[in-house]
Amino acid sequence: TPxxxxxxxxxxxxxxxxxxxGSWQLSRFEDRVQDHRSATEQTAAGRKEAARPLSELLPVDKSTSGRRATVSGRYGKQLLVPGRELDGHGGYYVLTLLRTDGGKALPVVRGWLPGGADPAKAPAPPTGEVTVTGALQASETPGDNGVSxxxxxxxxxxxxxxxxxxxxLVPYRLYDAWITLDRGDSGMTAVPATAPANTGLDLKAFQNLGYTGEWFxxxxxxxxxxxxxxxREVEFQRDAALGLVPDEADEADEADEADEENIASPSGV
Incomplete structure (x- = not known):
């Protein structure tokens, strides 16, 4: 039938x-797992390789994130980055802008301190020309790695x-990247490099896995x-073959008889 x-x-x-x-969502999840594995291996390898000049690693992408970079300059304005955990403890980053000879400033995370962000506890940066070495990181956006x-x-x-x-917040032209020092400055705890955005097994990755199940x-x-x-169709056809289903003509006759009874006895008695 139609x-x-x-x-x-x-x-x-x-x-x-x-x-x-469902297969497409599963492939998205598998890609994220592979990206997470590759990023973890790259970060581990980046700690062992020799540092390269900053200019050779820009712009930062998945292949250069976590690589060790070196750059020289003079420290300038200092800021605090609150709400950062390290080893399960709450604290904050001490971020200082490094003004390079190229005229731009590079954000440098000199270390981590526990507790609430307190400018009085943050060590002042070294003066004069300095050369820093650390893991290169891509700029953060809200939602990445718990960034608010x-x-x-x-x-x-x-x-x-x-x-x-x-x-x-700062009067400098900025690189679209930042560095976390290999060793924490002035007794602060060094901040380990993190995997690039959208490469971890985060909520989005498991959402892809959930969508896979939903589609199947x-x-x-x-x-x-x-x-x-x-x-239901088979049962209906079987009942109709046995005469258990009234046809439309019989239903119409029964309706007419009911109408005639209602007309003859308006009170319904």
Missing amino acids: RWWGINVFVLLAIPFCVFM AQGGLPAGQTAAISSASLVN VFAGFVVFMWFRLLR
Whole structure:
């Protein structure tokens, strides 16, 4: 029948579509797992390799993030980055802008301190020309690695380490990258390099895995509903063959008789 032609066409289109979408979400999850593994291996390898000049590693991407870079300059304005955990303890980063000979400033995380962000406890940066060596990192954005959105912070603090967040806080042109020192400066704890954004097994990765399950469940539901409709159709045809289903003419006659009775006895008695 035309009705069943439509049902069958819908089922034949819906099942491959659900399977395709589920497979695509699964491939996204597998890509994130592979990116996480590669980023972890790259970060570990980056700690062992010789440092290279900063200019050779820019711009920062997945292949250069975590690599050791070296750059010279003079320290300038200092900021604090609150709400940063290290080894399960709350604290903050001490971020100092390194003004290079090229005219730009590079954000340098000199170390981590426990507790609330306190400018009085943050060690002052060294004076004069310095050469720093550390892991190169891409600019952060809100949502990456637990980074909160900028807003409502006291003067001298920033939520994210990025040129977009720092451009209104410092009077320098900025590199779109930052460095975390191999060794913490002035007794501070060194901040380890992190994997690039969107390469970790975060909530987004497990959302892809959840969507995979949902699409395959949808495919199973389509098959279940098709069998249920088919079963009802078979039962209806069987009842009709046994005369258990009244035809439309009989139903019309019964309706007419009921109307005549209501007219003859308006009170319904």
